[in-house]
Amino acid sequence: MLFPAGGNSASMATKTPEEKFGKCQCETYHSKSILYQILHKEHASETKRHQQHCNPHCSTRSKRCPCLDRRVVLRTPEAICRRASEVLLKTSTFIRNLPSFYHMPWEDQFVLIQQNWAPLFVLGMAQEGVDFDLREIPATSLLKKILLNQSSTAMNELGSSSAGASLAKVQKMKNLLWKFWDLDISAKEYAYLKGIILFNSECSVLKCLPYVQSLQQEAQKALMEFISTMFHGSLGRFSLILQLIKSLRDIDANAIEELFFRPVLGEATLNVLLLETLYIKPDWL
Structure with missing residues (x-):
């Protein structure tokens, strides 16, 4: 026989729901404070466009969905x-x-x-x-980055090299x-x-x-x-x-x-x- 038949089969007798990480950030993304709008230099109309394009279920197809940036490690x-x-x-x-x-x-x-x-x-x-x-890694807030006087290049490098998966x-x-x-x-x-x-x-x-x-x-x-x-x-x-x-x-x-x-x-x-x-x-x- 080409393939061995050894090994143990894993049968899950009882199943638990998939682990949840709280509410999707998209659900709270629509209500932006004045400070948030100033930091992002956004006009109120851009908020409406984001609401239209960001899937309420956090579709990974949306380039602007913040869930794409969520990183996790093993608990x-x-x-x-x-x-x-x-x-x-x-x-x-x-x-x-x-x-x-x-x-x-x-x-x-x-x-x-x-x-x-x-x-x-x-x-x-x-x-x-x-x-x-899994345990989610808290993302560094934009305000903290600005207060620490980090350049946009440094912020991009920080985001791309963040720990976790x-x-x-x-x-x-x-x-x-x-x-x-x-x-x-x-x-x-x-x-x-x-x-x-x-x-x-x-x-x-x-x-x-x-x-x-x-x-x-x-x-x-x-x-x-x-x-x-x-x-x-x-x-x-x-x-x-x-x-x-x-x-x-x-x-x-x-x-x-x-x-x-x-x-x-x-x-x-x-x-x-x-x-x-x-x-x-x-x-x-």
Whole structure:
């Protein structure tokens, strides 16, 4: 068999609502004080235009929505970072146990790891049932920046280098975790899913692209046959799982690194650590 069937399936017996961070800042953004208007040099008509364009549900599509700037960190970093590191180790162990992966040139191994480690990690978090609480980082107020006589350049640098991860991107990951737990995926299904994600045939730069495509097709076929057997020929579950895989590929790798591994790695890069763990040695390492 191409993929091992080991591992524990994480089934969430009781589920709690997604963590809330209080009222959206957009809900209180409409009522601006005189001081606020002076600092922003805004006319009253601009307030009305903002009300029209800012979605009341804080849509991330709105460029002006202040929720885009909300940053979060783990509420209990010691415990969650340890569990995240365990998930990463199990993910690398899964890859090392696949001879088919090491039959490829190291260049292809490098590309597959670089592009797919983040969805593999989230899938591992789902399998291990790792949930986490968040704490929002208070943003430095505009008034405080002005009183401290910071230039606009310094303010931009401060905003771009703020600690923590984007709330919107982290919440997207949490929502995906709950969707996987709702499906109560088995250990074998997780194994096949990891194979489908790792052997990503969308990586067109691969030297062994036909080989990778065949491996992904093999994993998909195995998953489909397993689901058909376990669920009496119904393939609705198969379709749902494939949709989740597409969503996994949209997970932001930088948000994962900042939230779970920056407190542990410091300035080190997770990509390099993974490559060393998997014995992949590009010339620049």
